Amino acid sequence: MVASHQETDHVALAAWSVSKSFGAVQALTKVGIDVQPGRVHALVGENGAGKSTLAKILAGIQPADSGQLLLNDREVEISGRAHAKSLGINMVPQQLSLVHDLSLVDNLLLASPRLRARRSDARAALSRTLDSAGVQVDIDAPTGRLGLAHRQLGEIVVALAEGARLLILDEPTASLGPHEVGGLFAHLRALCAQGTAILLITHRVDEVLTVADDVTVLSHGHQVFTGPTEGLDANRIAHLMVGELPEAIARAPRERGDAVLTLTEVDAVSDVDSDLQQVSLEVRRGEIVGVAGVAGSGQNLLAEVAVGIAPTQAGEVVRAGSTASDASGALAAGVAWIPDHRADAVVPGMSVGENLTVYAASVDPAPRARVRTRFSGRRAQAVAAQAAVLTEYDVRPHDPTLAAGNLSGGNQQKLLVARELDAAWSAESPASLVVANGPTQGMDLRASQAIRARLVTAAERGAGVLVASHDLDELLDIADRVVVLVGGRIADDIPADEATAARIGRAMSGLARAGANS
Amino acid sequence: MSAATLRRLTTIIAVVLGSFVAAGALIALSGANPLVGLQGFVEGIVASPYRFGELLVGAVPIGIVALTLIPALRAGIFSIGAEGQVAIGALASGAVMLSLGDGVPAPVHWLLGALAGALGGAICALLPAFLLERWGVNEILSTLLLNYIAAGFLAFSLRTYLGTEENVATPQSDPLPESAELPALIPQTRAHVGVLLVIVIAVAFAWWRRTASATRIAVFAERPAFARRLGVSRARTIYRTMLVSGLGAGLVGYLQLAGLNSRLYTSVTGGVGFSGIAVALLGALLPAGIVVSALLFSALTVGAAGIQSATGSIPSSIADVIKAVILLGIAGAMGATSRREARRAAQLPREDPEPPDGRPDASAGENAAIGQLGERGTS
Amino acid sequence: MNSALWIAIAAGAIALATPLIIAGLGETLVExxxxxxxxxxxxxAMGAFVGIWAASAVGPWMGLLAALAAGVVxxxxxxxxxxxxxxxxxxVGLAMTxxxxxxSTYLYLMWIPAGEVNRSVETLPTVSLGPLADVPVLGPVLFQHDIMVYLLVPLVLGFWALMRHTTVGLRIHAVGTDPESARLRGVRVERVGRGTLLAGGAMAGLAGGVITAGSIGSFTPDITAGRGYIVLAVVIMGRLSPLGVTGGSLLFALFQSFALLGQGLGLGLPSEVYTTLPYVVTLVVLVLSSRALVRARLAPMRA
Structure with a gap:
């Protein structure tokens, strides 16, 4: 189970003409890939392009319908996950697989075939791996207490300690901030220098150019490109991924109205995020305010304060003229909420249609005026109208009678967006304030673009929009100004015409001038 | 009637018939004639108006307990304290009626007795609600333990201040004043006004299911954080739903005392609390389903006595075996239905082959509410 | 004070705790x-009946085995x-109860129809541990029991070691706290779940058998008298640890033993106080431990 780092250990894995279908859906059609030791190979494509399917086939999690795999130029049948691991191939899934309550040591022991838990052996193996990879992570703390970036590294370290010589990383950067991504990539390059082969699955074009040596592009289950990244530029890769690029969002000047969200010297505490200190912020109708910050700088808490989920210790919060301090008061004032965990706001046991209309169905008559359902009338009519909304927001399948828990994660996110920006409100009085926290997390280019366009539309209809995101490009794309949180304080407030990734990044690391928001 | 409802009904009928066949097999294995058993079962129910009245009267307490448990179970709060709440309800109403005495007109007895019973049950339910809300004390366990404590308190009361001075073998109270006893609704039976009350309560909960409050509770059960946005507070949900179940169980205590027994005995609950929970789950937390299930359970109890006297050898505890088999069968059939639905959903065309998020057997509607109970377990 | 009575109470507590501990160890794995x-x-209840029925035919040890098998089925x-x-x-659990x-009542009445005299069978032998049994106070309390009581020691330690020092224990913990990740790490979640329930059933059946074939020697309907539910309370009270479950069971059993024998102490309390006391104490301990748990959880995480 212990990795030694000799040249002979190197693993090169190639796939030829691999096909795979699920029922009527052809997920992969004659796809090939060649992952070489000492190189980072990026696998890119939209959601549903077949990236994960190909990765699971390589990692032995799913069998291919046809095609062959070559391990160090010899044909190989991978019979399962455990077999792949014994060959030195290991995959770190996107949602991470460390058991929260157990330490890295115990997580490593979890898959051990021995009955006795030999902790000292496991600890020694992990320490060796940590040393050789140049990583520092607490191996005895429950992994749930580690920060996201450390958990990500811990995951890689456990895989290496299990003997991985070829690592498949599925969207490892999805929830990391820019600094953490940089750190992770540095570690990946260091592993490559020792001869590890890395297959990096991503849908972010910039990452491909930053870290990868080779790239394979999948589109609708077909391999549309494979080769070195040298000489490629971002536009070319994006074009390969999605064909015609989605239209860039037009920046039309919007009318600014009254303030719909005013925070005055707000303090709030949280134990999973930085405490907010003396935060003052105003969002006006028609305005899109971006929130940037290193993960855990208070952006989650700020979003929760804005929608009234988190209580404040001091200061004043006014939403659309209402000082109601609770979440239901905020709802009545027309505040839409897209939380960073979609599971928080989608009820899996209720049908998709019930999820769309949950506000109208659960709020007592008095404040209902605002959240009146648009799906009145006979049941068949209501179902048809809901199906139309689902189609409009590309929620698949568009069947309102289905339990929401049966939808895939991406489609649940679209469902959430459809409700918060659209279905929840009556046509006469749309949302007054939209609070979106990482609204495009884990979504592909096209879906992300669609959601960003919806946020812009909401602002055009007169809503104030507060959007927090780890994706700086997203903020630069749509925000009229970007406030930067550092340790729960507003460190900078940058208008769109002055905002650049470099300036925001500098502010995020605490280098901005103080008191910029006063 | 939609195709889905029809399929559901067929399944339920099939499960019930299947359990009867299983019971027949058990009777045959025990060396008796199953057909004689079946005849005894039917006769046990319809042989006389009195027997049929017993069927109705037996369905009343388990029906009311089950109906008033709907909100709590829907919210994912698994209170099994009905047994103790019935006991305290009976005790409270008994104490009130005995102290009012003979000189009070019947309606005053009925009103104050019922009120005292409901309040007694409510107090007994609010204690575990408080423990759950305040310190997260698992309600399954606290209500369970309170059942024993309530039984002890009832026994103590009947041996001391409420006990009769007559020379009797078991602890019991003096007879209730005659004006306090509920008259029979149907002549020649013991069926009292509680039979109508079940219908009223069932209709009330059928209406409640369509209210905003019911939706909020359903959301709370699955997504407590999201429920806050709908104005749901955890404390209020716990107190209110437990209060409703306590009021119902306390009222049942009153009905058992004033409607069936002229004296208060320690055995007044007769296990209706536990049966009520089983009936609530069997009825899928639907008012109509609960009424039917309560009638079914009562019929099994009443009919089993008929089996025993017809065959002469088969113990009436065969009723419990059949009840358990039906409960198992229905739980399995409902589980299988929601799995089928999830599979159907997974096969609908969509371009991305991503698997569904979350649990594979999540499903809409009542099944999910019950599915919720298990997840919380003993957190 | 009547010291002989107190010794009898303590010895009785250990005997009464035995089935609770056995079933509790199994339920610990399940939870x-x-x-x-x-x-x-x-x-x-099934274990209790099957145990006595088999014991009457083939002796107490086979009776215990049969009881265990009934739980597994x-x-x-x-x-x-x-x-x-x-x-x-x-x-399903409610239906199983x-x-x-x-x-068990049905089968018992088929075996011994109402009105006939109940059958008594030979139980597990009581073993006095030589000179240890003669130690004053401790001897009669600890060392004059049936074999099952002594077997508890290796059983409890075995379960403790299983949870603490084996990969099976780690897997059970992982499945219980984070099944999704456990599955991704290669743990077969469903198999672990099925396995623990089988173990829990075996221990529950055995516990029933210990009540009848082990110590009483006969069966009566509803002989378990809610002890199965008490096991659930004790498991939570003992925070899902084998040692905690043992402690919780002993505490409950001590008060139960006190209820059975303590009325002889002449404290002048109503008899219901004695019978209710074990449940009151269990509830109080449950409240205290839940409260401590909530506070511990809230301390680092006020959300």
Missing amino acids: RAGRLNLGIEGMM MAAAMNLAVYRFGANEVV ILGLGL
């Missing part, structure tokens, strides 16, 4: 794996309903 066996009461049925058909485990209580 560690994130499941709940609400059918313990029924499994204990019921747990297997529960697994079938939950995993194969996707039934809710709380409902009703089934176990009903069927």
